[in-house]
Amino acid sequence: MKNVRVVSYGIGVIGRRLANYLLDKVGIDIVGAIDINPAIVGKDLGEVLGRDKIGVLISDDVDGVLSELKPDIVCHTTMSYLRQTYDQFAQILSHGLNCVSTCEELSYPSATKEGSEYAGRLDNLAKKNGVTLLGTGINPGFLMDTLPIVLTGVCKSVEDIYITRQMDAATRRIPFQKKIGAGLSLEEFEAKIKTHEITGHVGLEQSIQMIADAVGWELSEIKVDPVGSVILDHDVASDAIKVPKGYNAGSKQKAYGMKDGKALITMDFRAYIGAPEEFDSVTIHGEPPINERTSPCVHGDFGTIAITTNMIPQVINASPGLVTMKDLPPPHATMAHMRKYIK
Amino acid sequence: MKNVRVVSYGIGVIGRRLANYLLDKVGIDIVGAIDINPAIVGKDLGEVLGRDKIGVLISDDVDGVLSELKPDIVCHTTMSYLRQTYDQFAQILSHGLNCVSTCEELSYPSATKEGSEYAGRLDNLAKKNGVTLLGTGINPGFLMDTLPIVLTGVCKSVEDIYITRQMDAATRRIPFQKKIGAGLSLEEFEAKIKTHEITGHVGLEQSIQMIADAVGWELSEIKVDPVGSVILDHDVASDAIKVPKGYNAGSKQKAYGMKDGKALITMDFRAYIGAPEEFDSVTIHGEPPINERTSPCVHGDFGTIAITTNMIPQVINASPGLVTMKDLPPPHATMAHMRKYIK
Numbered sequence: 105m106k107n108v109r110v111v112s113y114g115i116g117v118i119g120r121r122l123a124n125y126l127l128d129k130v131g132i133d134i135v136g137a138i139d140i141n142p143a144i145v146g147k148d149l150g151e152v153l154g155r156d157k158i159g160v161l162i163s164d165d166v167d168g169v170l171s172e173l174k175p176d177i178v179c180h181t182t183m184s185y186l187r188q189t190y191d192q193f194a195q196i197l198s199h200g201l202n203c204v205s206t207c208e209e210l211s212y213p214s215a216t217k218e219g220s221e222y223a224g225r226l227d228n229l230a231k232k233n234g235v236t237l238l239g240t241g242i243n244p245g246f247l248m249d250t251l252p253i254v255l256t257g258v259c260k261s262v263e264d265i266y267i268t269r270q271m272d273a274a275t276r277r278i279p280f281q282k283k284i285g286a287g288l289s290l291e292e293f294e295a296k297i298k299t300h301e302i303t304g305h306v307g308l309e310q311s312i313q314m315i316a317d318a319v320g321w322e323l324s325e326i327k328v329d330p331v332g333s334v335i336l337d338h339d340v341a342s343d344a345i346k347v348p349k350g351y352n353a354g355s356k357q358k359a360y361g362m363k364d365g366k367a368l369i370t371m372d373f374r375a376y377i378g379a380p381e382e383f384d385s386v387t388i389h390g391e392p393p394i395n396e397r398t399s400p401c402v403h404g405d406f407g408t409i410a411i412t413t414n415m416i417p418q419v420i421n422a423s424p425g426l427v428t429m430k431d432l433p434p435p436h437a438t439m440a441h442m443r444k445y446i447k
Numbered sequence: 448m449k450n451v452r453v454v455s456y457g458i459g460v461i462g463r464r465l466a467n468y469l470l471d472k473v474g475i476d477i478v479g480a481i482d483i484n485p486a487i488v489g490k491d492l493g494e495v496l497g498r499d500k501i502g503v504l505i506s507d508d509v510d511g512v513l514s515e516l517k518p519d520i521v522c523h524t525t526m527s528y529l530r531q532t533y534d535q536f537a538q539i540l541s542h543g544l545n546c547v548s549t550c551e552e553l554s555y556p557s558a559t560k561e562g563s564e565y566a567g568r569l570d571n572l573a574k575k576n577g578v579t580l581l582g583t584g585i586n587p588g589f590l591m592d593t594l595p596i597v598l599t600g601v602c603k604s605v606e607d608i609y610i611t612r613q614m615d616a617a618t619r620r621i622p623f624q625k626k627i628g629a630g631l632s633l634e635e636f637e638a639k640i641k642t643h644e645i646t647g648h649v650g651l652e653q654s655i656q657m658i659a660d661a662v663g664w665e666l667s668e669i670k671v672d673p674v675g676s677v678i679l680d681h682d683v684a685s686d687a688i689k690v691p692k693g694y695n696a697g698s699k700q701k702a703y704g705m706k707d708g709k710a711l712i713t714m715d716f717r718a719y720i721g722a723p724e725e726f727d728s729v730t731i732h733g734e735p736p737i738n739e740r741t742s743p744c745v746h747g748d749f750g751t752i753a754i755t756t757n758m759i760p761q762v763i764n765a766s767p768g769l770v771t772m773k774d775l776p777p778p779h780a781t782m783a784h785m786r787k788y789i790k
Contacts, residue, residue: 125603246601250777254597257757257778258589258750260468320783390780392746392753396739403735407601410735414600434593434777435600437733440663 105443108416111136111173111201113192114181115144115152115162117279118206122181122409124153129413131442136169137162166192170199177416180205184306186213186222193237197229203237204412204419208306210239212249212428215313215326227426236422240415240429242407243269244307248371249314250429252386255394256319262390265315268372271401272379273354274342284355285333286377287345293333293352304331308359308371315369316361318430323368328359340378353377414438417445448786451759454479454516454544456535457524458487458495458505460622461549465524465752467496472756474785479512480505509535513542520759523548527649529556529565536580540572546580547755547762551649553582555592555771558656558669570769579765583758583772585750586612587650591714592657593772595729598737599662605733608658611715614744615722616697617685627698628676629720630688636676636695647674651702651714658712659704661773666711671702683721696720757781760788 112123112134119139126132127150137149139162150158163169170178178196183189186209193210196203213219213226230237239245248267256262273281285293285302296302309326316323333352340347347353354376361369382401388394418432429435438445455466455477462482469475470493480492482505493501506512513521521539526532529552536553539546556562556569573580582588591610599605616624628636628645639645652669659666676695683690690696697719704712725744731737761775772778781788 242601250600251597253779254594254777256780257593258585258745258754259780260749260753260756262780262782318779320781320787322783392749394741394745395743396741398737398739400738402601402737406603406735410603411601413603429777430779431776433774434597434772436596436661436773437599437602437605438663439605440665444663 105131105441107131107133108177108442108446109133109135109173109175111138111169111175111178112149113138113178113196115139115141115149116181118405118408119181120153121405122179122412123149125409125413126179127155127158129442130440131444134158134160135175136160136173138164138166138169140164166195170196170201175201177202177204177420179412180207182207184208186210186219190222190226193226194229197226197233197235197237200233200235202235202419204415205239206241206408206412207239208241208244209310211241211244211307212310212314213426215309223426230426231424234424236419236424237426238415238419238428238432240411242402242404242411244310245429246407246411246435247384247402249311250435253315253318253430254434255386255396256388256390259388259390259392259394262319262388264366264368264370264389266370266372266387268383268385269374269401270379270381270383271375272377272382273375274377275382276404278344281342281345281377284375285352286342286354287347288352290333290335290352297331302331302355304355304357305373308357308373311371312359312361312369314428314430321361321363321368323361323363325362326359327362329357332356334374334376336378342377345377347377411435416442421447448474448784450474450476451520451785451789452476452478452516452518454481454512454518454521455492456481456521456539458482458484458492459524461748461751462524463496464748465522465755466492468752468756469522470498470501472785473783474787477501477503478518479503479516481507481509481512483507509538513539513544518544520545520547520763522755523550525550527551529553529562533565533569536569537572540569540576540578540580543576543578545578545762547758548582549584549751549755550582551584551587552653554584554587554650555653555657556769558652566769573769574767577767579762579767580769581758581762581771581775583754585745585747585754587653588772589750589754589778590727590745592654593778596658596661596773597777598729598739599731599733602731602733602735602737605662605731607709607711607732609713609715609730611726611728612717612744613722613724613726614718615720615725616718617720618725619747621687624685624688624720627718628695629685629697630690631695633676633678633695640674645674645698647698647700648716651700651716654714655702655704655712657771657773664704664706664711666704666706668705669702670705672700675699677717677719679721685720688720690720754778759785764790
């Protein structure tokens with residue numbers, strides 16, 4: 105069986121973890137690597153990953169790499185918003201290439217007006233070129249959208265859905281702990297929110313809209329609360345950061361899919377050092393009711409790498425266009441040679 | 448929007464519950480009903496369901512109903528094994544009609560040699576007639592196959608999967624309590640197993656094979672333990688059945704997907720009066736590990752009715768052939784007009 109040929113587009117934190125995984129995977133070859141970071145352009149991808157050389161040099165010449173290598177799929181991990189990534193996707197699609205991306209907004213672009221416009225253009229471009237584009241990841245992409253949607257599949261009726269993800273930030277990488285403002289005073293935390301150094305979770309609107317469209321609810325509004333601080337009444341600490349009592353341990357955020365003044369869908373996202381339990385939960389008030397919980401919560405980085413890779417066959421097999429997780433056959437682990445899953 | 452036109456094929460226990468639900472559903476019309484039970488043939492379906500007449504008479508003339516009504520889909524709920532249902536499906540497909548069925552063996556026919564042969568013929572027939580056939584339900588169809596498969600989607604690797612369904616039979620209908628031998632002495636229980644009056648759960652092999660094929664494991668063997676008794680050291684009772692200490696409270700059964708002498712997939716099914724907790728759980732040893740639990744367990748009859756209905760759009764939208772839950776876009780509740788989900 106011929107290996108599936110992949111170009112890794114984006115060799116940042118997630119891109120490196122993804123590339124490392126792809127290199128160990130049976131039935132996948134990374135044939136090209138793209139990044140704009142001058143510190144790594146021209147270097148061997150294997151070496152940048154701390155492995156043996158693999159003979160693939162990281163390039164910033166996107167057109168050159170894509171036209172020369174003609175991969176089966178591009179695995180894209182650069183940025184979170186379509187205003188940052190639209191041109192990149194347009195370029196990939198114009199080369200007649202399939203693409204799976206961790207761009208959060210791509211997971212369900214029609215959640216916002218701006219995203220809908222990008223989505224329309226990307227869908228046209230994908231169809232014109234006979235290829236498929238998917239945004240996925242652990243969240244958005246799975247825990248707070250695909251999984252709750254699947255769980256509603258055994259419901260005769262659904263009144264509302266409440267989804268929680270609670271993470272103990274002490275178990276995550278240090279940049280993540282800083283991103284959520286752990287260890288800051290309340291004043292520092294609030295200042296960093298004003299300057300957008302702390303932005304909260306990207307994808308809550310996308311997850312809400314994906315669920316609403318899957319279930320068939322026409323929402324009147326999606327409300328996203330501002331990012332909030334988490335102040336505990338006792339000291340907590342990770343290996344890297346001490347959080348004295350009264351200081352900020354992390355962040356929390358809620359978002360709501362509203363109809364007639366009622367929250368049909370609620371997202372409750374909490375990440376802080378010292379969280380008493382790590383879990384993901386889905387509570388569906390309906391017939392029958394569903395109380396589902398995964399404990400500990402699924403590790404974000406590992407989960408994102410896994411699902412991005414595991415969706416490669418579904419993207420290659422799909423009809424052309426911009427697709428979302430609710431449109432494709434369900435995700436699954438890929439323990440066999442990757443070609444085995446491709447029609 | 449035009450309502451989706453359904454023929455209900457099978458007006459037994461599940462068929463009645465399903466028909467009752469379909470009649471209340473927005474965007475669905477039951478246009479015909481089929482059963483062979485002389486006690487209800489010729490009667491109005493609504494009346495048999497204890498509702499007002501709906502102008503649909505239950506008929507035993509399958510060819511007549513199907514050729515005259517040309518429904519969008521047939522909802523089929525007659526029996527568990529393909530040797531009992533094959534001719535029914537062949538007839539439905541030959542009329543150029545889509546079909547969704549609760550036939551357990553149809554959920555993944557290739558799990559057995561006999562089933563594979565039926566599957567090949569049904570797939571050909573469906574393709575020849577340009578229609579789609581799906582077997583689904585709560586179990587097999589969701590809890591012990593589709594849901595675990597979806598959960599592996601966030602795993603980089605999977606070592607093994609352990610799936611448990613534990614039900615307190617006291618909460619279920621009386622025929623179910625009798626089916627699992629509640630209230631019998633151990634001798635009576637064992638005698639009824641010998642005479643096949645107690646048969647255990649149908650679908651464990653199908654669920655195991657569906658998971659194995661989705662994940663990409665080539666199993667050497669599927670082992671199904673004999674149905675076992677559940678003898679408690681205290682008295683228990685449902686509203687209908689008393690189970691003195693030392694008598695049988697229900698049944699339990701395990702099945703294993705084996706490779707190289709190791710169980711990669713284990714199904715652990717327990718249904719008895721007095722079970723201390725009702726739950727469905729999926730434990731995946733892998734990277735990352737997944738410990739998922741739904742408590743209380745999803746109600747079997749409600750869940751089967753729901754998912755059978757909720758999959759109608761996916762079946763109508765699918766490419767022709769015999770399909771399984773792992774091949775179609777994921778299930779979801781259908782709270783809008785059913786036509787809205789159909790392409």
